[in-house]
Amino acid sequence: MPAPDPLRPANPGPEPARPARPARPVERFAARTAGMTASEIRALFAVASRPEVVSLAGGMPNLAALPLDSLAAEVADLVAREGQVALQYASAQGVPALREQICEVMALEGIRADPNDVVVTVGSQMALDLVTRIFCDPGDVVLAEGPSYVGALGSFAAYQAQVVHVAMDEHGLVPGLLREALRALAARGVTPTFLSTIPNFHNPAGVTLAVSRRREILDMCAEQGVGVVEDNPYGLLGFTGQTYPALRSMEPDVIYLGSFSKIFASGLRVGWALVPPAVRDRLVLAAESATLCPPTFTQLLVSRYLAAHDWRSQVKTFTEAYRERRDAMIAALEAYLPTGFTWNIPDGGFYVWVTVPEGVDTKAMLPRAVTARVAYASGTGFYADGFGSRQLRLSYCYPTPERITEGVRRLAGVLEAELDVVRTFGSGPRPQLRRGPQAPSPDTT
Numbered sequence: 266m267p268a269p270d271p272l273r274p275a276n277p278g279p280e281p282a283r284p285a286r287p288a289r290p291v292e293r294f295a296a297r298t299a300g301m302t303a304s305e306i307r308a309l310f311a312v313a314s315r316p317e318v319v320s321l322a323g324g325m326p327n328l329a330a331l332p333l334d335s336l337a338a339e340v341a342d343l344v345a346r347e348g349q350v351a352l353q354y355a356s357a358q359g360v361p362a363l364r365e366q367i368c369e370v371m372a373l374e375g376i377r378a379d380p381n382d383v384v385v386t387v388g389s390q391m392a393l394d395l396v397t398r399i400f401c402d403p404g405d406v407v408l409a410e411g412p413s414y415v416g417a418l419g420s421f422a423a424y425q426a427q428v429v430h431v432a433m434d435e436h437g438l439v440p441g442l443l444r445e446a447l448r449a450l451a452a453r454g455v456t457p458t459f460l461s462t463i464p465n466f467h468n469p470a471g472v473t474l475a476v477s478r479r480r481e482i483l484d485m486c487a488e489q490g491v492g493v494v495e496d497n498p499y500g501l502l503g504f505t506g507q508t509y510p511a512l513r514s515m516e517p518d519v520i521y522l523g524s525f526s527k528i529f530a531s532g533l534r535v536g537w538a539l540v541p542p543a544v545r546d547r548l549v550l551a552a553e554s555a556t557l558c559p560p561t562f563t564q565l566l567v568s569r570y571l572a573a574h575d576w577r578s579q580v581k582t583f584t585e586a587y588r589e590r591r592d593a594m595i596a597a598l599e600a601y602l603p604t605g606f607t608w609n610i611p612d613g614g615f616y617v618w619v620t621v622p623e624g625v626d627t628k629a630m631l632p633r634a635v636t637a638r639v640a641y642a643s644g645t646g647f648y649a650d651g652f653g654s655r656q657l658r659l660s661y662c663y664p665t666p667e668r669i670t671e672g673v674r675r676l677a678g679v680l681e682a683e684l685d686v687v688r689t690f691g692s693g694p695r696p697q698l699r700r701g702p703q704a705p706s707p708d709t710t
């Protein structure tokens with residue numbers, strides 16, 4: 266991946282609105298809402314979810330393997346036996362029994378945690394939002410991998426934080442480039458608030474941060490007074506059951522975000538933050554003001570599931586399905602894509618990150634792909650600054666292997682046509698050759 270200028274302006278602060286006439290009260294939005302734009306992937310969802318379209322765009326977990334009958338019985342029993350508790354408000358920090366179980370889940374990646382330092386949230390997305398809310402003032406700088414998870418970028422934008430991307434290679438975030446970015450920012454008197462990183466099976470880049478780089482990155486951040494937010498929803502989804510030591514297991518000041526979305530069920534919206542005690546109270550206050558408390562019902566259901574079901578085997582079943590789909594996607598890319606394209610081969614998680622030849626613009630191409638009944642996520646949605654037009658993210662998590670093969674075949678046809686145009690007209694602005702649906706402007710998954 267090319268190294269972007271570490272100081273490129275991203276998420277520029279909103280211009281103050283100067284209406285010619287007083288705005289209607291319902292139009293007087295707070296300045297921070299100017300940074301809230303529809304994620305390109307979410308806008309694409311409507312078209313991409315038509316049955317005739319093979320969607321390689323969204324990151325929806327594959328729930329087909331869930332034991333729905335026994336879950337249904339668990340839900341019924343939960344209501345019958347514990348309804349008065351499950352349907353009631355509860356602690357803003359989360360149900361104590363679940364917080365203990367969450368510590369057992371995190372122990373699989375080497376984390377030793379106290380349940381008192383766990384805050385249950387409505388998905389780890391809410392944790393990302395809350396952490397940004399309590400740490401970032403408008404204009405503060407956040408370091409994030411380039412590319413980065415679109416939902417994290419959304420939270421940073423919502424609190425008017427400036428994102429400075431640090432590029433990755435096949436071993437994840439590049440320490441030398443992080444050092445360069447920190448140096449360049451320090452020369453301007455800027456200390457980033459935190460580094461937001463997805464060390465395992467990255468969304469969208471599919472790569473995993475080399476274990477040998479982890480200590481170095483933590484030390485660099487500690488030396489410069491930069492916090493670290495470790496966003497790890499995919500850590501248990503290694504295709505051979507492999508796990509990596511969490512950054513939090515190496516450094517207790519790391520803020521760690523986890524989720525049941527990928528290892529159980531995303532619709533339950535149960536995630537968590539593990540924070541240092543100095544952060545906990547403020548995070549709980551922020552959570553309380555957002556939701557009073559996370560849903561008691563889904564927390565208790567997750568708690569029962571962890572206690573009574575062989576959830577580790579279930580994770581293995583999930584990862585076997587994902588590995589089969591990854592294999593189908595890689596085989597199809599090798600079979601159908603013309604030369605000049607590169608992609609990673611992920612060994613866990615949901616995503617393949619493809620780089621296309623110069624001249625092909627993945628954002629501009631998207632409507633033509635949808636016309637050809639295949640959808641992907643353009644790379645531009647994963648950068649805060651419009652970079653990424655030569656990249657695209659393909660998700661293999663949801664469709665069947667057959668649909669994945671067909672989707673890649675269709676995509677290859679569209680890419681061939683794009684390359685023809687590039688060969689004929691060069692890579693500058695080009696004539697409109699075909700008309701398709703309007704370019705959807707990225708899914709939060």
Ligand code: PMP
Binds near residue numbers: 391
């Ligand atoms: N972080 C990353 C990297 C993700 O990919 C996602 C969702 N796909 C989330 C956080 C949020 O997940 P959830 O809110 O479902 O826990």
